[in-house]
Amino acid sequence: MKNPTFSRTHNSDFSKTLRKRVNLHFKTNTKSRKANANMVTKTVVMLTLFFIPLLLLSTGVVTSTAMLFAAYLVSGLGMAGIGMGVMHDAIHGSYSKNKTINTILGYSFNLIGANAAVWKIQHNVLHHTFTNIDEADDDINTPFFLRFSPHAKHHWLHQYQHIYIWFFYGMSTIFWITSKDFASLKRYKNMGFLNKKNEYKKALVSMTAWKLIYYSYALVLPLIMIPLAWWIILLAFLSMHFVTGLLVSTVFQIAHIMPDNEFPLPDEKGTMKEEWHRHQFETTTNFSPNSKVLFWLIGGLNHQIEHHLLPDVCHIHYRDITKIVADTAKEFNMPYHVQSSFFQAIRVHLKMLRFLGKRPSLSVAYK
Numbered sequence: 001m002k003n004p005t006f007s008r009t010h011n012s013d014f015s016k017t018l019r020k021r022v023n024l025h026f027k028t029n030t031k032s033r034k035a036n037a038n039m040v041t042k043t044v045v046m047l048t049l050f051f052i053p054l055l056l057l058s059t060g061v062v063t064s065t066a067m068l069f070a071a072y073l074v075s076g077l078g079m080a081g082i083g084m085g086v087m088h089d090a091i092h093g094s095y096s097k098n099k100t101i102n103t104i105l106g107y108s109f110n111l112i113g114a115n116a117a118v119w120k121i122q123h124n125v126l127h128h129t130f131t132n133i134d135e136a137d138d139d140i141n142t143p144f145f146l147r148f149s150p151h152a153k154h155h156w157l158h159q160y161q162h163i164y165i166w167f168f169y170g171m172s173t174i175f176w177i178t179s180k181d182f183a184s185l186k187r188y189k190n191m192g193f194l195n196k197k198n199e200y201k202k203a204l205v206s207m208t209a210w211k212l213i214y215y216s217y218a219l220v221l222p223l224i225m226i227p228l229a230w231w232i233i234l235l236a237f238l239s240m241h242f243v244t245g246l247l248v249s250t251v252f253q254i255a256h257i258m259p260d261n262e263f264p265l266p267d268e269k270g271t272m273k274e275e276w277h278r279h280q281f282e283t284t285t286n287f288s289p290n291s292k293v294l295f296w297l298i299g300g301l302n303h304q305i306e307h308h309l310l311p312d313v314c315h316i317h318y319r320d321i322t323k324i325v326a327d328t329a330k331e332f333n334m335p336y337h338v339q340s341s342f343f344q345a346i347r348v349h350l351k352m353l354r355f356l357g358k359r360p361s362l363s364v365a366y367k
Helices: 014-028 037-058 065-085 087-092 099-106 116-129 156-190 199-225 230-253 276-283 292-297 304-309 315-331 342-357
Strands: 005-007 271-275 285-287 337-339
Touching (some): 014 276, 065 087, 065 230, 065 292, 199 230, 292 315
């Protein structure tokens, strides 16, 4: 499917108005739209949570099963924090005005086993541009046993996906770092990305090298240094990824796979009905907007609407600009979806998964 294009005839003044108001907010308060001291502190905390336990594991300090699992689980929390609260901003270019700093911090994604180059295509380009559009948004292009769009092919086992989804959310990062990145890199090459001379080969070699480095310090060294059975160490390593995968997948999916969100398709000419900014409001949901703790822990991703509209703004500022976005949305008659709490969002997400698991019927609405 050729990537769709968006209408330019509706709400053309919204973007200009929102940008003007957000820019005025930062100017009036003499703040940078990039990272501040709080963001730097968070970066240090998350990197420390991830690396210190692995350092202890790699030097043989950990000698008991309880210490082994505790170290890996703490490292998993740091991994999730890096993924949601450090590399995410860096790869969007919203961490710093300095491109080199963004690039270096973006490599933190490679250090946790994934790949920044693949993520940039999947997330920055395909997901942010074509949110919730079947076959265009790579975040809803799932394996056959999951169905995240009402337009995707239905299989009988989807009726149980709201039950088994949690296992696959938990396994998502281990699958991601072992095979998905390689499959995605090849597919993106076939889609027309990585089309410069030797760009694909260089990306493949670089990805392989980064993953070997990650597995060396995250798994191989602990297997060598820790005086416990190999299968116990492997199980602890997988538990780290299960915690990370469950957290990250849940946070990202409850922002888009929701009953209030739209799953629009382009017309026969490949054109979307709505303008891009309205499309983002229609396909995105905020959750738990008043929780400062959750906001800090998950990189501001409970303010997904603000993130999708203003990905060049560091997430540390989303709470400050939420009212501006909400008021401007109301002025321009844009929908603004919000779930009151994290657990309410999960409950509604489950409801949507159950609907998507049912056999499709044109007579049944999902709202």
